[in-house]
Amino acid sequence: MSEHHVDNTGSKFGMWLFLYSELMLFGGLFVLYAAYYYQYTTFFISGGKQLDLFLGTMNTVILLLSSFTVACSIEAMRKNSKKLVLLLLGLTVFFGILFLCNKYIEWNHKFQHGIYPGSAYMEQSAKGLVIFFGLYFTMTGLHALHLLIGLIVIGVCFFLCWSDRINAKDFITLDNSGLYWHLIDVIWIFLFPLFYLIL
């Protein structure tokens, strides 16, 4: 009978199921985005122009790099080169923090121009613009929150690798954490054009 054997395929399947639910979580907001884009196209274009394309692109590149380092770290784990794993995970955390710093700069910049939900400036703006920035803050905010959680997860993985509790024989935790991190990347891959490139 089923003794507690290790079923990595099962754990991974469970992780994927979790990722589906995350997709649907953002999916709800994508429904909102699609509907409001249809309704307020011109305002979305003018709103998009007010966003910092350079910072947005930088963040895309940073996240792609971090995804790459995570993918490599799993490869390195498979090859049992612990030092490389730690280096790559460290890099990932670094990229993640860099992303959040960029986000902070960007949001801060917007706030200083009075662009934030419920601000006096927004009250006077056109409704389409309020909606655009409402979506922008909600979606990138939720994304940043996920990234923060991802950072903690990757950080924990770092220490587990350090103490050999994740090792070449059993690295399903790292594998699954990697999946989560990639999903954050995938979501950003869509958020980036939807907000920054609608010009």
Add this chain to the structure above:
Amino acid sequence: MGNAVKYVDDAFIYIIVFSLFLLVVITATMVYFVIKYRASKHPEPSDIRTNWKIELIWTVIPTIIALGMFYIGWQSYIGLRTVPPDAIEIDVTGMQYAWVFRYPNNKESESVLIVPQGKPIKLNITSLDVLHSLFIPAFRIKMDAIKNMKTYTWFYADKIGNYTIFCTEYCGVGHADMTGMLRIVTESEYSEWLNKK
């Protein structure tokens, strides 16, 4: 033109009759089986597992019945949505907790809607605050009132009398008191009232 109400009622009757019939058949069959095949009378059960012909039949027939119900329901809905061109347009505004009606000559009335007999009436509905819903059961009409959005409904004012108006979208503490009165009066009475001050 006063047929919108009739169409809706016909749809009701059509669906209810079919449903009642099926309900009775299903329940009766079930009870009959329970009695006929009770263990004391029928100790040896047979081993029937499936029968694709029957499955197919009772998939197709309900589908046809359901599509029939859909069609008749949709037809009656079209009647509720197609406003005759000669309709009198009245603006309706819902607010916590009253209805305000504005007539073609900009006269306003609160909670009482007065319309002339023998005319189709179009109601253009909006809201000042939260969601409301204008409901006149006698004419089978209901439509939500939404801030910054225009919705409409219409009815044919065929019989003189007083009819109750309800709010059916929950809107707060005064929700149940947000009722009004629809008064259908004669043409002359209406114009007299409309042009008074």
Add this chain to the structure above:
Amino acid sequence: MSEEPSFYQTPSSNRLKGIWAWLLTTDHKRIGIMYLLVIMLWFSIGIVLGILIRTNLMFVNPKLMEAQTYNALFTLHGVIMIFLFIIPAIPSIFGNFLLPIQIGADDVFFPKLNLLSWYLYIAGGILAIVSLFLKGIPDTGWTFYVPFSINTQTGVTLSVFAVFILGISSMITGLNFITTIHRMRKDDMGWMQLPLFTWSIYATSWVQLLATPIVGVTLLVVIFERLFGVGLFDPSKGGDPLLYQHLFWMYSHPAVYIMILPAMGIISEIFPVFARKSIFGYKAIVASSMAIAIVGSLVWAHHMFVSGMSDVAVLVFSLLTFLVAIPSAIKVFNWVSTLYKGSIYVAPPLLFALCFVFLFCVGGFTGLIQGAAGPNVHIHDTHFIVGHFHFVMFGGTGFAFLAGLHFWWPKFFGRMYNFKAAYTGTILLTVGFIMHYMPMFILGLKGMPRRYYTYLPELQPMNFFAGIGAYIMVGGLVVVLINLLASFRRKESVPADPWGGTTLEWYVPSPPPLKNFVHEPVVNSYPYDFPKKFHEMKSSGNSANKGV
């Protein structure tokens, strides 16, 4: 098998003692029992609130309560009954306890996650209570429609967050079950050997997994709206309240299927056992479960026919609504046909199941009336709706829940209840139920809106009558529940298979031991093979064989 200690005597992890053996357990059976306890508690609270509401409506004039109190009460009644009772009840109690046993496994795939989802459920419940005392009882109705839910001063933020947490709990349970069914079935149990209850839980779990996050994020936006004024749903800032309704029903309509699908699963288990005969059309029932789960996810906007939505959408969603009725009809026909040429023994579970079929049919047929676009306009948001969904939710899911409770009670606790009291309770409950909810259809057709603490005086007799029905119904319910509790006072224990069932849970002792199976379970090539079962029972020389 009496030498094998039951799971009650064997703490599941380490050497936990006393209360900790429960609170820190990862045993799916203990978690199921813990759910049972808490969910029954919430159910009782919900019933009390409901009876208060109906008592108030019995009379037009001497008012039991103010409008604000009434609004708070129906909000609480809705939130508790939906999010804390009906949605979790069957998957969390019966799913947890039985699903692993039915597929021959010793636990769910993620036992710790399972415990976590229980704690999330508790946390959500506690948060819901806290929200009452912090900022006043929410008064929005369980639907939290914007913009009212954004504007009202009551403690909506916290209760919405509570619902969000309950959603996560439900989602995790679904995730766990899907993985369990995929990965932990006995090797020789293929998809067409799964018991129908497991199938229905499988279909339900997918809905839980994919639909719940949508309402999760929607409620988060409502919270952002209340805290920061984002404006996404606020019409005065350019938001579109109809989009809230779309997103809300995108979850909450499928949630109806989260409630009814497992109920149908229970009924599909009970009918064959008490007819001593295989379920009629196993594959058709499986297919209709999946069809309901999929098509049922695409009919959400039939809650919005008068919301100002486009007529095209009304057309599409009305059509789809009628289509989703068909798999439900197929199931009903299959259940009834199962009785044909059976050898029927009307034990309490079957009596509940028979009542279920009748009440569920009434609920389903009145649902057709609402699916039709024209009639829907008239009865939307009236008492007709209240009657309809109580027939489906209580007459359907509630009765199936009670049926399941009577069916598996011996398996859970190893004790049998008194049959006579169970019959009496069931009859009282059903009669009261019909007296209580039938008048609502007429009230609704006459134009009595829902969520009104008062009404037109001419409707009083019928409301009074409905109120009497409510008291009879609750009386029946009390009899049923007390009878179940009274079973603990009986000394004699129950054999492994008191009913003669064919699915695997009847091959383990009642209550089961920690590892569920004393012997390696044998999977039948057909899960409802009654001739084989009879043969086994004869050869073991005992009609109620004590474990295999």
Add this chain to the structure above:
Amino acid sequence: MENTSHEHTLSYKGLSFILFLLLVLTGITVAISRVDLGIFRIWAALAIASLKAAFVLLFFMHIIQAGKRVTITFITTILILAMFIGFTFFDIAYR
């Protein structure tokens, strides 16, 4: 017990190549956003984003190696989300 860990996955070199492709695609999507494509603006951006996401899913997340079960359920999920978005437009687009 199936085990995915020994199935062949991309080497560092392969992963680097995918990263390179992703960066190039990012460049392209930024570049064409400067061109006025009218209503195709959003579709072009989404097409490139989908391509990028596909690369991440295929080569970083190894969705194929995770088994048929994952591939099928993933596609189903995406389809359901697409239907949710699409069906909303029965309302939005005809209001």
